[in-house]
Amino acid sequence: MSYSKRLALLVGMDSLIVLFSVYVGYYFLNPYFGIFTSKMLLISSITLLITHHIFSFIYRLYHKVWSYASIGEVIAIVKVVSFSIISAAIVQSVVLGNIYVRVLFLTWLLHICLIGGSRFSWRLSRDKLVKSSIVKENTLIVGAGAAGTMLVRHLLKNHDHELQPVAFVDDDLNKHKLDIYGTPVVGSTNDIPEIVERYRIKHIILAIPSLNKHRMQTIYQQCSKTNATTKIVPMLEDIITGKVSVQQFRDVQVEDLLGRDPVELDTQSISEKLSNKTVLVTGAGGSIGSEICRQVSKFKPKRLLLLGHGENSIYTIDMELRNTIDKNIEIIPIIADVQDRERIQQVMDDYQPDVVYHAAAHKHVPLMEYNPKEAVKNNIIGTKNVAEAADLAQVTTFVLVSTDKAVNPTNVMGSTKRIAEMIIQDIDKRSNTKFVAVRFGNVLGSRGSVIPLFKKQIKAGGPLTVTHPEMTRYFMTIPEASRLVLQAGTLAQGGEIFVLDMGQPVKIVDLATNLINLSGYSLEEIGIKYSGMRPGEKMYEELLDRDEIIGEAIFPKILVGRSLQIDFAKITYLIDNYILLNDKKIREYVLEIANKRSSETVSLTN
Structure with missing residues (x-):
């Protein structure tokens, strides 16, 4: 629908709602109080019509995308209706010498309900009628904070992906048993293997962008006990500044599991x-x-x-x-x-x-x-x-x-x-x-390093060759x-x-195991073979x-x-x-x- 047609539809619909609210208030209250005149009704209707459209343009009520309406749009509706009612009260006081509080209050209630209902019906109809041809797969969100909340909201509103959030896990006990956008917080990160099995989870999304490397490694160890794929969201500041969108999660990389936070530079x-x-x-x-x-x-x-x-x-x-x-x-x-x-x-x-x-x-x-x-x-x-x-x-x-x-x-x-x-x-x-x-x-990843070799061996179906089970490196x-x-x-x-x-050195066999899991395979599928120490190698550096x-x-x-x-x-x-x-x-x-x-x-x- 073009903008001009959409604007005409909204203005016309709002005009009918304003007039309907005023006259309903008149006919409901006049039999009991008998104080409303045709002059009062005409002045109130004209005032409400004019001021409603003025404030609607001020608060951009006709410019909002109502299929994605949320609390911000509700606040805008309340402001527009309230200011138009206050304007009508002022006009009644000046022209008629009296403020008809009861009819204005009933008009305000009807106005809020009908304007809000007409707008949010667009969102409800979109959520109910717009169906995706993509088969949804159960998804577990790790982290019920700001990033996790943004991610779930996005996934629930968008139908062009296969992820269906069904549960959160979070180590904050105060969030347990709460619902966020209808998605329950069902446990802590230690419960991930059991929750994945209970909810038949296919995907796990790590939605804690500020997670330090040691904690990342601990959580990933729990995720690796399952058959679900594990991904991670971008940094929260990158999401907020618009560099990336919240759904641009990526695979967990070996670099994420080093167990050490990078040094900050001067x-x-x-x-x-x-x-x-x-x-x-x-x-x-x-x-x-x-x-x-x-x-x-x-x-x-x-x-x-x-x-x-x-x-x-x-x-x-x-x-x-x-x-x-x-x-x-x-x-x-x-x-x-x-x-x-x-x-x-x-x-x-x-x-x-x-x-x-x-x-x-x-x-x-x-x-x-x-x-x-x-x-x-x-x-x-x-x-x-x-x-x-x-x-x-x-x-x-x-x-x-x-x-x-x-x-x-x-x-x-x-x-x-x-x-x-x-x-x-x-x-x-x-x-x-x-x-x-x-x-x-x-x-990691440099020419001749162990990671490219391991990736090549995984691609070939394994096994990964490790010189010694106790070999460690920084x-x-x-x-x-x-x-x-x-x-x-x-x-x-x-x-x-x-x-x-x-920090602490890493066992090469642990690195190999993590890389196998990150590649979507199990240790049994790929395997690790010990080849013996090569000329000149040390066990520890x-x-x-x-x-x-x-x-x-x-x-x-x-x-x-x-x-x-x-x-x-x-x-x-x-x-x-x-x-x-x-x-x-x-x-x-x-x-x-x-x-x-x-x-x-x-x-x-x-």
């Missing part, structure tokens, strides 16, 4: 460090490097240098950033190998970066056990080349992306990364550039790892090793060596370690002679250097 200090500056990222096409580029771009640097050896990966991040970030940021893709000392120095001299994030590295533990020379070339010599070039170019801050495997390393990859830390700490002692390293655990997301790198650059005094307080620990966090959830004395002569010998050594000798030598201990420690954080 965005002001990062902005001061990066805004309108030239920033160089090595390994810019990799998982961490590309995310560092995305995070850096949010702080509006003047120029962003994307340096990498693989042209395809650099092309990909280059195109992505050009299509998504501020057009005033100059993006320069640079194809270069960190092992090429002259080329790296040329890049530094040409662009004079203010900040360098060194993410280029070989990081796959078993592969580096078989290729120790490549690990030395890329992780040690490559780091030395970039660090020394940064020193000569008088870069303000140099941040090395390191790993928890550099602590008491048992493998070539971890040892070469530890030696890379030693190199930048040694250069820091005689440089005006602030050199720091950032260590973090395994990054985990974090790619964005969080990259933000930590940026924050470390602002905290740098020179020589530190920054570490994220990553550490973030700081006992001699490095200072104790207090210098930033919420960020720890800092002090450097140890380094026998740099051995590192120089390795760099000069690695090409002459066989793989076994290189492996032994890097492990010896990386695990060397000195009783004398030097704090670089005071």
Whole structure:
């Protein structure tokens, strides 16, 4: 129906209701009181007609979508009717010298009932007559708060989806046995398995956007005991601000089950460090490097240098950033190998970066056990080349992306990364550039990480291969790892090793089990196979060596370690002679250097 036709219909209908209310009041009360005259009736009718339409336009009564009417529309109706009755009372007092309270009160009651009834009949008819061809499936809502209430209201009003909310669960005992939009709160989160069976639930929606990671993990464990699919609503502020709608729930991700809340950043200090500056990222096409580029771009640097050896990966991040970030940021893709000392120095001299994030590295533990020379070339010599070039170019801050495997390393990859830390700490002692390293655990979803492997194995029907039932690792997301790198650059005094307080380590077998459940399968369907520990692997990872620990966090959830004395002569010998050594000798030598201990420690954080 067009707007003009709809407006004419509503105005005409309201006019009839106003006149009907006045005359009904007249004929009901006049036989008992006999005080109403035709003049009073005419004046009252005209006044009510005019003022009703005036106030209806003021409160937009003719513009509302009545098929979705709620309490807001009821309030608007009461205001329109009340103000029109008050206007009629004023006119009666001025023109007739009397206010006919009884007839006005009866008119007000009839007016409210008929106007409200005519409007809400639209909603009732829509709810009753509009049928969906989609077969509805019983849905359990976890959380009877603001988000859960919004979700249920939306699901009940919209018929183009298969979800039918039949029950809430909430840990607030005061809400138990209450109904919200006709949907009962039937228990707590511990009751989820029993409630799913009792109500034949097909879908579970987690509607607690502010839920911390530990509580999320606990609730999901209850959900995973059922055969129902589990999804989660967006953040409440995103719903309120209109970024997403309440029905845009998503699958629960492994990242949601880390059991640790992400670290909050000091965005002001990062902005001061990066805004309108030239920033160089090595390994810019990799998982961490590309995310560092995305995070850096949010702080509006003047120029962003994307340096990498693989042209395809650099092309990909280059195109992505050009299509998504501020057009005033100059993006320069640079194809270069960190092992090429002259080329790296040329890049530094040409662009004079203010900040360098060194993410280029070989990081796959078993592969580096078989290729120790490549690990030395890329992780040690490559780091030395970039660090020394940064020193000569008088870069303000140099941040090395390191790993928890550099602590008491048992493998070539971890040892070469530890030696890379030693190199930048040694250069820091005689440089005006602030050199720091950032260590973090395994990054979920990065290339070569366990999550993509598990997903591939699930797609193939299983089983998932886990090296050992007691194998544990620290985990974090790619964005969080990259933000930590940026924050470390602002905290740098020179020589530190920054570490994220990553909470409790996660058993790989638990991670595998969660991923199976998240993919909609049971452990029995996919299975887990123990393959044995691979070359160079440790059962448990550490973030700081006992001699490095200072104790207090210098930033919420960020720890800092002090450097140890380094026998740099051995590192120089390795760099000069690695090409002459066989793989076994290189492996032994890097492990010896990386695990060397000195009783004398030097704090670089005071």
